[in-house]
Amino acid sequence: MNSLRIGCVKYLNARPLIRGWPGNVEFDHPSVLCQRLANRGLDVALVSSFEYLRNPVYRIVDDVSISSYGPVYSVVVAYSGDVSEIEQIELDPASETSVNLLRCLVAECALIPSLSRNIGFQPVRPAGLQPTDSAAVKLTESQTAEKISARPTGKMPMFQALRRARLLIGDQAIHFRQKHAGEFQFWDLGERWKKLTGLPFVYALWLIRPEVTDAKSVAQRLRKLRDKNLASLDDLIEEAVAWVGLSAVASAKTDEPGPRKELNREFLLRYFRKHLRFSFANKEKQGLQCFADLCAKHGVLPTRNRPFTLV
Numbered sequence: 001m002n003s004l005r006i007g008c009v010k011y012l013n014a015r016p017l018i019r020g021w022p023g024n025v026e027f028d029h030p031s032v033l034c035q036r037l038a039n040r041g042l043d044v045a046l047v048s049s050f051e052y053l054r055n056p057v058y059r060i061v062d063d064v065s066i067s068s069y070g071p072v073y074s075v076v077v078a079y080s081g082d083v084s085e086i087e088q089i090e091l092d093p094a095s096e097t098s099v100n101l102l103r104c105l106v107a108e109c110a111l112i113p114s115l116s117r118n119i120g121f122q123p124v125r126p127a128g129l130q131p132t133d134s135a136a137v138k139l140t141e142s143q144t145a146e147k148i149s150a151r152p153t154g155k156m157p158m159f160q161a162l163r164r165a166r167l168l169i170g171d172q173a174i175h176f177r178q179k180h181a182g183e184f185q186f187w188d189l190g191e192r193w194k195k196l197t198g199l200p201f202v203y204a205l206w207l208i209r210p211e212v213t214d215a216k217s218v219a220q221r222l223r224k225l226r227d228k229n230l231a232s233l234d235d236l237i238e239e240a241v242a243w244v245g246l247s248a249v250a251s252a253k254t255d256e257p258g259p260r261k262e263l264n265r266e267f268l269l270r271y272f273r274k275h276l277r278f279s280f281a282n283k284e285k286q287g288l289q290c291f292a293d294l295c296a297k298h299g300v301l302p303t304r305n306r307p308f309t310l311v
Contacts, residue, residue: 004218007033007045009204011170012263013066013074013276014046016229017206017222019236029094030204043212044222048096049202052308053292053301061206061219062310064226065280067287069200072190073275074173077102078180079165083187086113087163093117097203098169098189104294105192113165174263174271190275199287200277208311219311226278237268 008018010027018025026033026042034051036042037058049065052058075098079086089106091099099115106113165187168176177186193201206222208215229236241264277284285308295301 004212005041005043007036007042007047009033009046009170011074012174012271013170014204015236015240016233016272016278017046017064017066017226019229020225030096031094034096037207037209040209040211042209044206044208044218046204046206049205049288049291050097050100050295052205052207053288053295053304056304056306056309057210058207059210059215059219059309059311060280061208061222063280064206064223064278065202065284066204067200067202067277067279067284068190068275069277069283070191070194071188071275072201072203073177073188073271074171075101075167075169075189075203076173076177077165077167077187077189078176078184079187080184081163083185084111085163086111086165088165089113089115090164090166091115091117092167092169092172095167095169098167100295100300101189101193101201101291102167103300104291104298105189105196107298108196108294109192193287197287197290199290200284201291202280202284202288205280215311230278233269233272237265237272240268241265 004023005026006021006023007026007028008014009030026036028036030048033042033045033047037045037047037051038055046066052060077083077086077089089102091102103115105111106115190201193199206219208218212218288308292301292304296303
């Protein structure tokens with residue numbers, strides 16, 4: 001089990017699914033992990049649900065996902081003015097599922113913007129949430145959350161002008177929403193999906209490559225780990241808050257950007273308990289199938305009518 005090459009998205013929302021794993025874990029952005037899993041560089045990974053729809057050779061760990069049923073808070077389009085007047089939305093190059101969810105929503109809502117990749121994201125310190133207490137698994141400076149680029153003045157994001165917007169995901173979305181809450185409006189993709197379909201949306205899944213021979217054992221370990229972390233969610237949050245406080249002091253001494261002050265206990269409780277779901281039950285499966293159908297409808301993926309491969 002410890003020899004498995006495991007990857008996990010580096011965002012805060014993955015913490016309840018990976019905290020306490022006893023072996024090494026490689027943390028990165030969704031797009032990088034999807035590529036590594038597809039190229040056999042990883043055996044198991046918590047990655048974009050879109051990766052399974054695009055390449056359904058994997059087995060899904062049943063009953064575990066990162067999902068939302070309504071507003072997710074950390075997958076949003078930030079914009080000014082009226083959403084119907086947006087002409088261009090800049091996309092996060094780290095995203096897979098959210099980008100294609102946005103494509104479907106834009107088409108279904110009869111909006112007009114063009115979508116363009118943006119590579120101007122700069123790394124900052126991580127959000128302060130180590131994946132486990134074990135020294136074997138650490139977040140490094142290269143394994144950090146991302147930050148929105150700004151114009152040379154450094155004062156405001158480059159998409160402040162009307163008719164331009166940006167897709168934000170993960171920790172950077174949390175940071176941006178709280179820093180610029182009074183300056184922008186936020187089109188929450190989880191909320192829009194529920195209004196459109198009445199179903200949960202599945203952002204990420206544990207996927208296991210077909211070569212892994214003990215897939216059932218791996219899946220059971222991951223389910224138990226999720227259950228343990230959700231049962232001790234208060235402890236998980238207290239650890240995170242304590243780490244944020246210590247790191248903020250260290251960052252102040254070095255003038256380096258540190259963990260975000262908005263990651264307090266009240267926010268984390270609301271984020272984990274109100275905005276996120278960690279199951280993959282019938283409703284989540286219906287939501288994922290609906291996403292696959294809309295991706296086919298709008299030319300993002302070919303039509304596939306096959307059951308999910310669960311383990």
